[in-house]
Amino acid sequence: MSQGTLYVLPTSPRSFILEDLVKYYKLDIKISDEKDERYQHYFPLGKTPAFIGAKGYALTEVIAIARYLFSLVPADQVKGVLGKNGAQYASILQWESLINQEWIGAWVPTFYLAVGKAPFNKKVNDENLAKLNTIGGILETRLHDYTFLVGERITFADLFAVAAISVALKTTLGAPFLAKFPNINRWFKTVSQSPFWNGRFEGFEAVKEPLTFTPPKKEKKKETNAAAAADAAPKAPKAKAADAADEAGDEPAPSAPKPKHPLEALGKPKNPLDEWKRVYSNEETREVAIPWFWKNQYDAEDWSLWKVDYKYNDELTLTFMSNNLIGGFFNRLSASTKYMFGCLVVYGENNNNGITGAFLVRGQDYVPAFDVAPDWESYEFTKLDASKPEDKEFIENMFAWDKPVEVNGEKRVISDGKVFK
Ligand SMILES: N[C@@H](CCC(=O)N[C@@H](CS)C(=O)NCC(=O)O)C(=O)O
Structure with missing residues (x-):
């Protein structure tokens, strides 16, 4: 019988060192990257690595777990x-x-x-x-x-x-x-x-140019003054005022009343998004949610559909970092949560991947929904027409993201993705 389950986040060094320890010493321990019910029961903090052994012996903290795993290895091997x-x-x-x-x-x-x-x-x-x-x-x-x-x-x-x-x-x-x-x-x-x-670092190379904050491309070109040029890690345009105040030791100015989102002007749609978001989250995507979407959510008068592609796929490296990029973009889009729904996926593998997806947007223009995020211009937007079978299929594939996506005539496996809801 297995001596326990090790819960991991495979990309994290705290986790992969323990995975490698289990493998190297051939311990009879199951490795799981899924936080199942047992995990939830024992680990309310939701962190990894975590370990559950026989009789419910539960451990968190990488250093402690490592010591326990070593205690299972015959002394002459340690x-x-x-x-x-x-x-x-x-x-x-x-x-x-x-x-x-x-x-x-x-x-x-x-x-x-x-x-x-x-x-x-x-x-x-x-x-x-x-x-x-x-x-x-x-x-x-x-x-x-x-x-x-x-x-x-x-x-x-x-x-x-x-x-x-x-x-x-x-x-x-x-x-x-x-x-x-x-x-x-x-x-x-x-x-x-x-x-x-066991070869994890075979061919390992440090990145030549360290990852640093990159403003959207257009902004980069605009930043021509000496102060911006001297700044080793340029700031997001929206962060500038706050940072300047911070550096000068100023109290931030009292905040003005929050401006209304421009899409408020369109009034209430016949089919608000909330019910769709609930259906999407709770029901089987292909079997129930997608048919529900076409029947009850989408109508071409109130809503438009958009293909969204990241413009700089050739700069992406590790797939989990591409997925984090999507996460950051979605965080910055949060002011538009009421006005759109969509999925972006990462297709391909490390050092050869890209980001694409589909969005439902209130109104007929994508700009007011997306320009709340300073990096929205790093993405390309193409209007989709739900009456065309190929566009409809693309939207469904992006919402379900259970099949490879076709990119430039090539089928690419989807490795990750996020839902904006
Ligand atoms: N003190 C813990 C830290 C564990 C930790 O922060 N794990 C990260 C992954 S490396 C995590 O679970 N992050 C998710 C979260 O914070 O919700 C340890 O040393 O094991």
């Missing part, structure tokens, strides 16, 4: 990976804790800011990047004097740190970080080749 004495054991915990708390804690905000999952804030971005560099300096000094973080052989401290640093090298720190810290570079190469990873 060898020195947890240190050869009490002092080494404690030093390993020290590095793990530093990386888990301080490094990952600083990297996550830089990543969220870069992919638009958090509203851009230069101060927060700069502070966290500076902190990552300070920790880089601490590791560099240590690795100047020692081959590995704790003594002269690989321990779990090295493995954990490599997992956490790898995601930063793929995103907001990239190759310039390794160029600055040659000992980290040397150590990262060695540790990432350990058989522990």
